[in-house]
Amino acid sequence: MSHSSVFVTTFLATCVEVIEMVIIVVGVGTVRGWRSTWLGAGSGLAVLALLVLAFGTALTAVPIGVLRLVVGSLLLVFGLQWLRKGILRVSANGLRGMGERTASGEGVPADGVDWTAFVLSFKGVLLEGLEVAFIVVSFGLTAQALPSAILGAATAFVVIATAGLLARGVVQRIPRSALQLLVGTLLSSFGTFWAVQGLGVTWPGDEAAILALVGWYVLAAVGYVGLLRQRARSLVLQDARG
Amino acid sequence: MILSWLKGFGRFWYGFIIGDDWTVAATMAVALLVTWLLHTAAVAAWWLPPVAAVVVVGASLQRSWREAR
Numbered sequence: 001m002s003h004s005s006v007f008v009t010t011f012l013a014t015c016v017e018v019i020e021m022v023i024i025v026v027g028v029g030t031v032r033g034w035r036s037t038w039l040g041a042g043s044g045l046a047v048l049a050l051l052v053l054a055f056g057t058a059l060t061a062v063p064i065g066v067l068r069l070v071v072g073s074l075l076l077v078f079g080l081q082w083l084r085k086g087i088l089r090v091s092a093n094g095l096r097g098m099g100e101r102t103a104s105g106e107g108v109p110a111d112g113v114d115w116t117a118f119v120l121s122f123k124g125v126l127l128e129g130l131e132v133a134f135i136v137v138s139f140g141l142t143a144q145a146l147p148s149a150i151l152g153a154a155t156a157f158v159v160i161a162t163a164g165l166l167a168r169g170v171v172q173r174i175p176r177s178a179l180q181l182l183v184g185t186l187l188s189s190f191g192t193f194w195a196v197q198g199l200g201v202t203w204p205g206d207e208a209a210i211l212a213l214v215g216w217y218v219l220a221a222v223g224y225v226g227l228l229r230q231r232a233r234s235l236v237l238q239d240a241r242g
Numbered sequence: 243m244i245l246s247w248l249k250g251f252g253r254f255w256y257g258f259i260i261g262d263d264w265t266v267a268a269t270m271a272v273a274l275l276v277t278w279l280l281h282t283a284a285v286a287a288w289w290l291p292p293v294a295a296v297v298v299v300g301a302s303l304q305r306s307w308r309e310a311r
Contacts, residue, residue: 069274074259076295077270081261084299088306115254192291199278201288213292220296224303231307 003148006139010152013135016207017128018157020190022164024124027183030171031082032108032117040118044125052133057141059133069198071127072191078120079187086181087221091228093177120187127194132157181221189213263305269298 029037052059108114132153140149174182193203193210203209259267273294280287 073270073274076291077259077267078261080266080270080295080299081263084263084266084302084306087299087303116258119258188295192295195274196277196288196291199274199281201277201281201286203288209288216292216296220299224300228303228307235311 003145006143006145006148007152007155010135010139010149011156013139014132014153014156015160017131017135018160020210021124021128022160023186024128024190025121026164026168026171027179027186028117028120028124030168030174031176031180031183032114032120036114036117037121039113040121041125043118044122044129047122047126048129048133051130057137057146059130059137062130064130064134065198065200067127067130067198068194071123072194072196072198074123074191075120075187076191076195078116079184079189079191082180082184083188083217083221084184086177086184087224087228089177090181091225091232124190185214185217185221188217263302266298266302269294 025037025041028040051062055061108117136146136149136153140146143149171179189210192213197203205212261267270291273291277287277290280290
């Protein structure tokens with residue numbers, strides 16, 4: 001494998017992991033507020049840097065399966081809570097909350113650290129960062145081109161993180177209730193994918209299964225919102241007749 | 243002070259994992275356990291957690307709807 005092919009391969013593989021990381025950070029930051037989200041993301045990167053410094057190329061010894069199972073399960077149960085709340089809110093109020101800056105009804109503290117935002121972004125950054133480190137070490141050592149692998153991963157990180165920062169403005173224009181629903185589906189999708197992968201189960205289509213999971217949860221959410229709105233309408237009609 | 247910190251720590255994780263409806267987390271824990279058991283028996287079970295998630299969220303929404311009425 002040449003240095004340029006190692007660069008391209010690690011760049012593309014890292015892009016996939018960093019996109020997942022950025023989606024979690026941008027989604028959580030937009031719904032819960034940015035200060036604690038950045039704090040969590042920064043802490044995740046700091047722990048990752050310490051692990052890389054401590055283990056070096058022996059990093060592959062870290063039990064990534066267990067980490068995926070724990071982080072995935074936690075993201076899954078939390079994501080399903082947001083999915084459920086999002087469905088209830090959208091079905092009751094429609095797409096409201098456009099432009100609101102804080103999710104006041106969701107227990108976000110006015111001062112101090114919002115630990116929910118901190119933990120979500122910390123876990124997302126640490127797990128994805130570790131996966132990037134594994135990619136770099138595996139490709140770099142196998143092809144004896146570690147500097148090219150590091151450069152490919154660093155370039156992917158800068159490109160995707162910049163795209164994520166630019167996308168922040170667009171995401172903030174999404175109505176708040178719909179955003180919670182959307183982030184709920186994303187967290188549930190990533191959580192399901194990692195938890196099942198952590199059990200040692202292989203997904204059909206590998207990382208592409210995440211897209212199928214997002215589609216599955218979005219379909220379910222749209223179906224449940226439709227069902228609840230239909231029930232509310234028939235209840236109003238019944239009351240009007242009675 | 244340590245006790246109140248521990249209480250806050252416990253409350254945070256309770257809210258994070260259990261939230262408003264404990265059945266969601268419990269069902270997903272069982273679903274993942276069954277997935278692992280099926281996997282060890284060489285049965286493809288990747289589909290089980292997403293199906294369980296949608297079913298348990300539907301049941302939870304149904305309960306919320308009834309309580310709201």
